[in-house]
Amino acid sequence: MIMFDRRLLQSFGWSLFLMTLAFAALSLMNLYSASYQTGLGYFKKQAMWVCIGIFAMIVVSFLNNKLIKQYALYIYGFSLLLLLFVLVFGKEVSGSRSWITIGSFATIQPSELAKIPIILAIARFYDNDYEGVPYGLLDLIKPVLLTALPLTLVMLQPDLGTALTMVLISGSMILFMGVEKKLIFLVLAVVIGFSYPAWRFFLKPYQKDRIKTFLEPSKDPLDSGYNAIQSQIAVGSGGFMGKGFMSGSQTQLRFIPAQQTDFAFSVLAEEWGFLGGFMALLLYFMIILWILDTASRAKDKFSVLTCFGIAAMYFWHVVVNVGMVIGLLPIAGVPLMLLSYGGSSSLTALIGIGVVLGIRMRKFPIQGPAVELR
Amino acid sequence: MQDFRNRLVIATVILGIAFLGLVSRLWFLQVLKADEFEAFSRDNRIRIERVPASRGRILDRYGRELVVNRPSFDVYVLPEDVDDMPALSVNLSRVLNEDPAKIVQKIKQASRRNRFKPALVAQDINRDQLAYIEARRSSLPGLTIEVNNLRQYPHGVMGASFLGYIGKVSEAELLANPELSSNGLVGKTGVEKTWEQSLRGKDGFTQKVTDALGREVKSNLFQKDLVNRQSVPGNDVVMSVDIDLQKAAEDALGEEFGAIIAVNVRNGEVLALASKPSFDPADFVKGIDSKTWSKLMNDKDFPLVSRATQGLYAPGSVFKMVPAAAAMKEGAIHPDTLVHCPGYYRLGSHVYRCWKRGGHGWMNMREAIVQSCDVYFYKLADKLGIDRISRYMNFFGFGSPTGIGIEERAGVAPSREWKLEKFKKPWYKGETIVSAIGQGYVSVTPLQIVMMTAAIANGGTLLTPNLVIKEVAFSGETRLNNVPPKGELPVDKVTLALIRDAMTGVVNGPGGTGHGARLENVTVAGKTGTAQVVSLDSQSSDKAHKDHAWFTSFAPAETPEIAVTVLIEHGGKGGAVAAPIAKKIIETYFQLKKERKANDNV
Numbered sequence: 001m002i003m004f005d006r007r008l009l010q011s012f013g014w015s016l017f018l019m020t021l022a023f024a025a026l027s028l029m030n031l032y033s034a035s036y037q038t039g040l041g042y043f044k045k046q047a048m049w050v051c052i053g054i055f056a057m058i059v060v061s062f063l064n065n066k067l068i069k070q071y072a073l074y075i076y077g078f079s080l081l082l083l084l085f086v087l088v089f090g091k092e093v094s095g096s097r098s099w100i101t102i103g104s105f106a107t108i109q110p111s112e113l114a115k116i117p118i119i120l121a122i123a124r125f126y127d128n129d130y131e132g133v134p135y136g137l138l139d140l141i142k143p144v145l146l147t148a149l150p151l152t153l154v155m156l157q158p159d160l161g162t163a164l165t166m167v168l169i170s171g172s173m174i175l176f177m178g179v180e181k182k183l184i185f186l187v188l189a190v191v192i193g194f195s196y197p198a199w200r201f202f203l204k205p206y207q208k209d210r211i212k213t214f215l216e217p218s219k220d221p222l223d224s225g226y227n228a229i230q231s232q233i234a235v236g237s238g239g240f241m242g243k244g245f246m247s248g249s250q251t252q253l254r255f256i257p258a259q260q261t262d263f264a265f266s267v268l269a270e271e272w273g274f275l276g277g278f279m280a281l282l283l284y285f286m287i288i289l290w291i292l293d294t295a296s297r298a299k300d301k302f303s304v305l306t307c308f309g310i311a312a313m314y315f316w317h318v319v320v321n322v323g324m325v326i327g328l329l330p331i332a333g334v335p336l337m338l339l340s341y342g343g344s345s346s347l348t349a350l351i352g353i354g355v356v357l358g359i360r361m362r363k364f365p366i367q368g369p370a371v372e373l374r
Numbered sequence: 375m376q377d378f379r380n381r382l383v384i385a386t387v388i389l390g391i392a393f394l395g396l397v398s399r400l401w402f403l404q405v406l407k408a409d410e411f412e413a414f415s416r417d418n419r420i421r422i423e424r425v426p427a428s429r430g431r432i433l434d435r436y437g438r439e440l441v442v443n444r445p446s447f448d449v450y451v452l453p454e455d456v457d458d459m460p461a462l463s464v465n466l467s468r469v470l471n472e473d474p475a476k477i478v479q480k481i482k483q484a485s486r487r488n489r490f491k492p493a494l495v496a497q498d499i500n501r502d503q504l505a506y507i508e509a510r511r512s513s514l515p516g517l518t519i520e521v522n523n524l525r526q527y528p529h530g531v532m533g534a535s536f537l538g539y540i541g542k543v544s545e546a547e548l549l550a551n552p553e554l555s556s557n558g559l560v561g562k563t564g565v566e567k568t569w570e571q572s573l574r575g576k577d578g579f580t581q582k583v584t585d586a587l588g589r590e591v592k593s594n595l596f597q598k599d600l601v602n603r604q605s606v607p608g609n610d611v612v613m614s615v616d617i618d619l620q621k622a623a624e625d626a627l628g629e630e631f632g633a634i635i636a637v638n639v640r641n642g643e644v645l646a647l648a649s650k651p652s653f654d655p656a657d658f659v660k661g662i663d664s665k666t667w668s669k670l671m672n673d674k675d676f677p678l679v680s681r682a683t684q685g686l687y688a689p690g691s692v693f694k695m696v697p698a699a700a701a702m703k704e705g706a707i708h709p710d711t712l713v714h715c716p717g718y719y720r721l722g723s724h725v726y727r728c729w730k731r732g733g734h735g736w737m738n739m740r741e742a743i744v745q746s747c748d749v750y751f752y753k754l755a756d757k758l759g760i761d762r763i764s765r766y767m768n769f770f771g772f773g774s775p776t777g778i779g780i781e782e783r784a785g786v787a788p789s790r791e792w793k794l795e796k797f798k799k800p801w802y803k804g805e806t807i808v809s810a811i812g813q814g815y816v817s818v819t820p821l822q823i824v825m826m827t828a829a830i831a832n833g834g835t836l837l838t839p840n841l842v843i844k845e846v847a848f849s850g851e852t853r854l855n856n857v858p859p860k861g862e863l864p865v866d867k868v869t870l871a872l873i874r875d876a877m878t879g880v881v882n883g884p885g886g887t888g889h890g891a892r893l894e895n896v897t898v899a900g901k902t903g904t905a906q907v908v909s910l911d912s913q914s915s916d917k918a919h920k921d922h923a924w925f926t927s928f929a930p931a932e933t934p935e936i937a938v939t940v941l942i943e944h945g946g947k948g949g950a951v952a953a954p955i956a957k958k959i960i961e962t963y964f965q966l967k968k969e970r971k972a973n974d975n976v
Contacts, residue, residue: 132377176381230586233418236403236411249419249596253585274404278397285393289386296382304378308385319392326399 012061013360016290019283020057020353023338024050026280027264031341033246034259034267042260042341045106049343053350060354065362068355069127069302072120076146079117082110083153090157098159111154111162112335112344116352118166119309121146122173127302134178137186143174160207161262161333165316172312173305211330230255231263232327234270235277242273260341262333265325280339284318287353294360303359310352313337419596421584424555427575428523430608432537432565434617435643435843440533441566441655444526447504447519450492453485454589455516462514469506470496490589492518497660525559525659529617532624535649535680536615536780536841538564539658553577559661563678565841568779569611572845578605609845609853614643622962623648626955631675632922632942633682633820636959639828639934642837642857644778646959647821649681683782686817687941690905690948691746691887692924693812693823695830695873697754698739700766702869706757709739709872715749719807726752726807729904743876745885746902748811755810760801763809764789769863770826771836772818777860778839785822788815813906824939827926830877831899831934834863834870877901878931881953890953891927896964899934900927900956902948920944925952929960936963 028047035042068075082100090097091107099107122143129142147170154163199208234250243249248270250256256263269277288311295307314337321336323329335342337349403411432441449466456462459478467474477495484493499507504519511517525540541562543554554560555577561567581600583591623634623646636646651673657666670678679685701707717733719726728734728748734741742750755763764787767773773787786792788809790801808814821839829836838857845853863870877899880888887902903924923945928937938956945951 176385178381230418232403233411233414235400236407237415238404239408239412240405249583250415253419253583253591253596255418255586269400269404274400277400277404281393281396281400285389288389292382292386292389296379301378308382311385311389315389315392319396322396323399326396326403328395328399 011361013290013294013357016287016294016353016357016360019287019290020338020350021054023283023287024054024350026268027339027341027346029245030264030268030271030339031260033248033271034251034264035341036246037252037254045343046341046346049346050350052343053346056347057350057354057357060351061357061361063358065303065306065355065359068120068306068358069124072117072124072302076117076121079110079114080150080153083114083150086110087153087156096157096159098157098162106343108347109159109162109342109344111150111157111159112342112348114150114154115162115166115169115313115348116310116355118147118150118170119173119306119313122170123302123305123309126173126177126305127300130177130301134180135174135183136180137183140174140179140183143170146170159333161335164332165313165320165334168316168320169309169312172316173309176308176312177305227257227263227331228324228327230257231266231325234263234266235326238270238273238277240274242269242271242276245271247271261335262321262331262340263325264340265322265336268339269325281318281322284314288314288318291356294356298359299362303362307356307359310356313352314349419583419585419591420600421582421588421590422579423582425578425580425603425605426523426555426558427577427605428607429525429559430573430575430845431610432573433610433612434615434620435613435645436616437612438617439528440613440615440617441537442526442528443523445521446498446524446660448494448522449496449499449507450518450520451481451495452490452492452516452518453481454489456481457515462516465510465514466495466517469503470499472496488588490584490587492520498524525655527655529621530656531652531654532617533615533620533647534564534652534655535682536564536647537655538562538566538568538780539653539655539662540566541658542661562658564680564780565611565613567781569842569845572609573611575608575848576606578603607848609847611842612844612846614638614645614840614843615647616645616966618966619646619959619963620648622646623959624650626940626958627942630942630945631681632940632945633680633685634938634940634955634959635682635820635824636936636938636963637824637828637837637839639831639837639928639937642825642828642840642859643843644839644841645936645963647682647841649683649685651675651677653677680781681820681941681943683776683778683780683819683821685819685941685943686783686785687820687922687924687943688814688816688905688907689812689818689823690903690922690924691748691811692901692903692926692939692948693816693818694743694746694751694810695826695877695901696766696770696772697751697758697763697810698743698873698876699770699830699863699865699869700762701754701758702739702872703766703865704758704762706762707739707754712736712738713742713750713753715747717749719749719752721752721756721804721807724804726804740872740876740879741885743873743901744879744883744887746880746887751810752807755806756803758806758810760788760790760806760809763806764792767816769836769865770829771822771860772816772826776819776821776825776839777857778821779841782821783819785818786815812903820939820941823924823926823941824937827901827928827939828937829863830870830873831928831937833867834865836860836863874899874931874934877928881927882931887949888925888927888953890949891925891957891960893929893957893961893964896929896960897931898927898929898957898960899931900925900953902953904946904948907944920946923948923951925949925956927953927956927960929964936960938963 031046032043086100091099091101098109101107125143151163151166234256251267251270256266259267291307291311295304298304317337320334324331335345428443434440463474463477466477480495481493539562540559543558543560548554561570580602583596585591627648627650631650634648637644653670714736715728715734717728717731734745734747737747737750767787775782775784793801805814809816837859840857842855844855880886881891881898881900888900891898891900905922923942925948926939928934938959940952940956942951
């Protein structure tokens with residue numbers, strides 16, 4: 001039974017909704033340019049996913065967040081099951097078991113979809129647990145475990161880009177809720193202490209190459225440095241005004257690898273120049289700001305933290321992806337929310353917005369049902 | 375909730391800083407470095423394809439073709455476009471007479487480098503093969519035929535010794551001239567090499583847009599930044615050589631090893647320049663295969679060495695005009711002074727023999743030249759001394775290159791200094807004696823002898839031999855190739871007149887050694903020579919022990935036009951072997967002249 005209150009519509013986050021729709025349009029346009037030469041298969045699929053995503057966003061926004069809080073751990077548990085399922089039955093694509101095929105036409109990536117359940121689970125944990133004092137090492141066992149479980153499953157696929165964003169998102173949330181200062185130093189010490197053995201024993205050669213290449217891309221311009229160099233050429237050659245829609249030579253001649261997915265931003269920056277790139281970044285900035293603003297107006301800890309988690313999810317995706325495209329960070333397989341091709345990524349991005357919209361709508365305490373929908 | 379608000383403020387600040395960072399990087403790439411990256415992007419997508427210029431032709435003095443280009447139809451296969459490799463290879467193997475497996479291997483090898491670059495499968499296919507392929511073109515996707523230029527020699531091996539050959543550009547040539555294309559052909563010797571710059575023309579290029587895989591992209595989108603440059607065909611080089619006379623010279627040489635050179639005595643234009651043994655320049659047109667190359671390189675007859683310009687020989691008696699001129703000019707001997715030839719000349723304890731055992735008796739200078747008396751020149755040399763002889767050798771052009779342009783050797787005009795430097799030994803008087811009759815250390819090229827002869831004939835101007843009269847550009851623009859003479863001989867006209875008169879006597883007078891060159895309608899003047907073998911290693915076959923036969927001549931004796939020098943390696947006596955050959959050339963020259971005049975009048 002869904003309770004419907006007229007005030008829900010009045011306080012609907014139209015600006016966030018419209019910004020999101022604008023991004024959906026931008027992503028489809030960008031994808032059209034990046035892929036029309038090879039047939040519109042990508043474009044049509046993405047259009048379908050965007051429609052599904054917008055629908056899901058609206059549906060989620062009308063769900064009462066109390067309901068979401070109530071089911072947060074079930075959602076989380078279901079997400080873990082999906083991750084287990086993909087490990088066993090997943091389709092292997094270039095060495096990773098990350099996709100489940102649904103029917104004959106669509107594939108979903110449970111690791112991408114797991115981000116919001118993790119956010120909800122951590123928010124749920126703190127909602128019960130938070131007393132205003134910084135957390136010590138032992139207090140953190142639960143939230144760390146909530147991250148570590150899906151993280152381990154994701155690393156087994158392996159899908160390191162997603163694993164990285166998961167760590168960044170839940171790390172941000174844990175930091176936001178406060179930890180003891182000495183714990184921060186301890187974590188830093190452990191990270192530094194383990195980075196050498198990790199480099200030595202854990203990272204695969206191609207991952208080491210990526211890091212080495214990031215430090216000096218011109219050393220290996222044909223293999224691992226190729227993506228970084230081509231992407232920067234595309235962005236840089238776009239200049240201030242850009243080369244125009246469907247006129248980016250690097251894009252159209254396919255010099256940029258994965259230009260629909262991880263490198264979507266370089267297509268945008270080449271064809272629309274600094275102006276376009278700046279506008280897109282500004283739009284992201286405003287969306288995240290809007291989400292943080294929603295967090296600051298929320299009435300309960302769960303809502304605050306959920307909003308913050310979704311803001312962190314956007315933030316890290318933008319920083320890591322754009323940073324990689326413009327040569328500030330090493331190449332990691334992290335898609336750009338709302339802009340990259342990919343059903344699961346789009347769905348996650350839009351559902352995230354839906355959750356925030358739902359929280360925003362309910363910033364006023366709702367007094368009794370005005371309309372009852374059956 | 376208040377503490378959350380503060381933390382959200384901090385989060386917002388971090389957000390702002392991060393976005394500022396991204397935006398400034400974007401500004402750096404897209405505004406500050408935009409031009410640099412635009413250049414990278416251009417290099418990324420634009421491939422330059424060379425459009426080779428067609429090489430200029432080489433023509434004879436009357437514009438007849440010596441070296442031309444012909445189209446070569448070359449079969450290429452674009453690996454990417456082949457959809458049925460077995461069918462293609464079987465089809466091709468049938469028409470090209472080649473193993474299908476070998477064809478597949480060729481294509482596979484090339485496709486490993488680049489699938490989108492056509493692989494050369496067969497070069498220079500014939501008309502039947504072309505017709506067969508053209509007829510089946512539509513059923514053979516991936517197959518293309520390109521037309522390239524190949525050198526062609528309408529007269530076969532004729533003139534190969536000076537035309538030279540072409541070959542693949544070497545590393546050194548590429549370094550010296552960056553304009554060259556690394557897989558092009560370049561003149562390696564002869565006229566092809568010396569006039570390379572003119573013959574080559576200027577390659578053009580077309581730019582093509584390619585995608586990340588190197589495939590050409592036919593989209594109009596990026597065509598606007600493409601630049602094309604038309605190639606400029608190479609100049610035609612018009613030689614001074616007359617094909618007819620050249621043919622006569624090569625025919626006259628027959629199977630003998632040696633050289634014949636005919637020059638215009640007034641301007642140094644080379645009318646014929648034959649050298650044997652020679653090679654077939656056609657072997658080189660597609661890039662010579664290593665087997666043929668090593669066969670040519672290791673041939674003990676040195677077919678790649680032009681006898682006319684690079685062969686070094688003792689000149690023997692054809693050289694006697696040099697000490698004769700020197701002696702008269704220097705006043706060492708009066709032309710009328712009589713010298714007795716008993717058949718030998720004694721210097722110290724050593725006896726130098728005249729070629730005529732019984733001796734010539736009393737000789738003045740004219741008679742000494744006519745009868746080629748050695749003793750007269752021994753005595754003359756003794757009086758002159760090597761210093762003066764050597765100076766006059768230099769005046770006549772010996773010991774230094776003539777400047778003909780193609781490969782030549784300088785030879786040796788020996789002097790005290792030369793010997794000291796070369797052997798660290800002083801000069802001996804006896805060496806002066808033999809130098810005067812063109813033996814000992816003296817070594818010359820046939821080209822130097824003909825230029826000496828021309829200088830005597832034209833009244834004392836030592837000319838630079840001229841192989842190329844002019845260049846004609848594709849546009850029709852003509853550039854004359856004037857070569858300045860090397861200088862005037864410091865010998866007075868009377869002296870030269872006397873030498874000419876003596877040379878006339880050699881051919882026409884009593885006792886002359888060059889009667890074999892006598893002609894009915896034209897007075898030929900000449901000088902015979904029989905040189906002991908000093909150069910070019912002799913194996914112990916009978917032939918190799920024989921002397922080199924020389925004859926140098928000019929005609930008409932009264933108003934000289936042409937000088938002809940003949941050298942036959944191991945030919946024996948110059949008068950008997952070389953003189954009749956010179957006669958044929960001179961005869962042909964005047965015959966041709968008469969025919970041309972008749973044709974002009976018609």
